[in-house]
Amino acid sequence: MKPDPAAAPATKLPPGHIPATPLSALAPMQDVTDLAFMRVIAHYGAPDYFFTEFFRVHAQSQPEKHILRSIDENTTGRPIFAQMIGEDITHLVRTATALLQHPVAGIDLNLGCPAPKVYKKNVGGGLLREPGKIDEILGALRACVPGLFTVKMRIGFDDTVNFDRILASVNHHRVDLLSVHGRTVKEMYRSEVHYDAIGHAVSQVRCPVLANGNIVSAARAATVLNDTRAAGVMIGRHAIRNPWIFRQCREAFGENPAAIFRPTLGDVREYIERLYRATSVPGLLERLHVNKMKKYLNFVGQGVDPAGAFLHDMRRTESEAALFEVCDRHLLADPTREFAAEPYPGVIARPNCETPSGLADGCSLETIVA
Numbered sequence: 001m002k003p004d005p006a007a008a009p010a011t012k013l014p015p016g017h018i019p020a021t022p023l024s025a026l027a028p029m030q031d032v033t034d035l036a037f038m039r040v041i042a043h044y045g046a047p048d049y050f051f052t053e054f055f056r057v058h059a060q061s062q063p064e065k066h067i068l069r070s071i072d073e074n075t076t077g078r079p080i081f082a083q084m085i086g087e088d089i090t091h092l093v094r095t096a097t098a099l100l101q102h103p104v105a106g107i108d109l110n111l112g113c114p115a116p117k118v119y120k121k122n123v124g125g126g127l128l129r130e131p132g133k134i135d136e137i138l139g140a141l142r143a144c145v146p147g148l149f150t151v152k153m154r155i156g157f158d159d160t161v162n163f164d165r166i167l168a169s170v171n172h173h174r175v176d177l178l179s180v181h182g183r184t185v186k187e188m189y190r191s192e193v194h195y196d197a198i199g200h201a202v203s204q205v206r207c208p209v210l211a212n213g214n215i216v217s218a219a220r221a222a223t224v225l226n227d228t229r230a231a232g233v234m235i236g237r238h239a240i241r242n243p244w245i246f247r248q249c250r251e252a253f254g255e256n257p258a259a260i261f262r263p264t265l266g267d268v269r270e271y272i273e274r275l276y277r278a279t280s281v282p283g284l285l286e287r288l289h290v291n292k293m294k295k296y297l298n299f300v301g302q303g304v305d306p307a308g309a310f311l312h313d314m315r316r317t318e319s320e321a322a323l324f325e326v327c328d329r330h331l332l333a334d335p336t337r338e339f340a341a342e343p344y345p346g347v348i349a350r351p352n353c354e355t356p357s358g359l360a361d362g363c364s365l366e367t368i369v370a
């Protein structure tokens with residue numbers, strides 16, 4: 001690494017909704033954060049930033065058309081960063097250059113995906129074993145991205161031995177924004193999140209840091225921000241469960257701390273219907289559409305009832321009519337009852353992304369609808 005000690009981030013990040021309050025971002029989630037889902041999230045209160053699911057980069061790859069749609073047809077009113085996963089520098093540079101022809105806020109590099117199928121190819125979280133290679137990649141991408149270049153990482157592969165070296169590369173190559181999921185690759189989604197490690201990253205890098213991992217509510221976001229001093233939060237699974245979470249964060253961060261919006265089960269019923277309509281694609285078989293919905297509802301169900309009865313019944317449906325009958329029975333019997341602000345303890349979004357068998361970050365449609 002050539003010394004470049006005075007280098008500071010070159011380009012300003014797009015402003016958040018409310019100046020001088022912590023930032024929020026929807027975490028990239030493969031097969032989840034597509035155009036339809038981002039539009040639904042924006043309806044309930046968009047985060048400051050969106051990230052695409054990852055574009056796979058290798059010798060034969062071309063940016064996936066369905067992911068490009070989430071950039072080209074972004075009507076959320078908020079900036080979107082295009083995320084790439086790969087390890088071949090020539091093709092990462094080629095892909096970043098191609099993605100910059102689209103209306104992206106910046107280019108993001110995935111250094112966190114823990115799925116064995118992915119890390120065994122030495123991409124995503126696999127790269128965390130090779131800080132020298134990461135330094136080369138960051139250098140090449142920094143040189144070809146004139147605007148914002150961002151990184152999303154876990155804190156290590158099976159330990160944090162390379163963490164400081166990678167954070168030094170983040171500084172050296174003037175990365176503009178760093179999102180840190182506070183777990184190692186080997187910890188998958190099982191362990192507690194090491195917020196102290198996120199705090200350490202905040203103390204080491206010059207760019208703003210987004211804290212990520214198990215931010216289940218606006219209250220938890222405020223605690224994590226206080227503990228880590230991060231510039232903002234990145235939220236994934238808990239935005240699927242609770243699409244109001246970014247609005248609630250803004251209220252908690254200062255817009256209206258006295259009146260944080262509290263959705264009811266009736267509101268959740270409306271969210272499910274909106275999601276069903278948004279994810280409807282001409283020609284999609286009803287059974288497959290219902291299965292796709294189960295992927296989201298596995299998370300939503302964590303806030304419906306403490307016994308997991310909604311989840312139990314929802315998972316057994318096979319048609320639109322049966323799915324909405326279950327929704328009506330569980331959500332409209334007492335529609336003014338509050339939707340839990342945090343998941344009920346012990347109600348698991350099966351599969352809970354703790355299975356190592358999934359495709360991307362431990363989750364796949366197949367496992368989710370099993």
Ligand SMILES: Cc1cc2nc3c(=O)[nH]c(=O)nc-3n(C[C@H](O)[C@H](O)[C@H](O)COP(=O)(O)O)c2cc1C
Nearest residue numbers: 027028029030053054181213214235236237361363
């Ligand atoms: C279904 C699913 C797909 C994911 N896909 C990606 C991805 O494409 N890129 C990425 O950087 N992280 C991906 N992740 C990881 C999330 O961005 C996030 O780091 C992780 O879920 C922890 O945040 P959370 O506790 O708020 O969900 C995925 C996670 C899930 C659950």
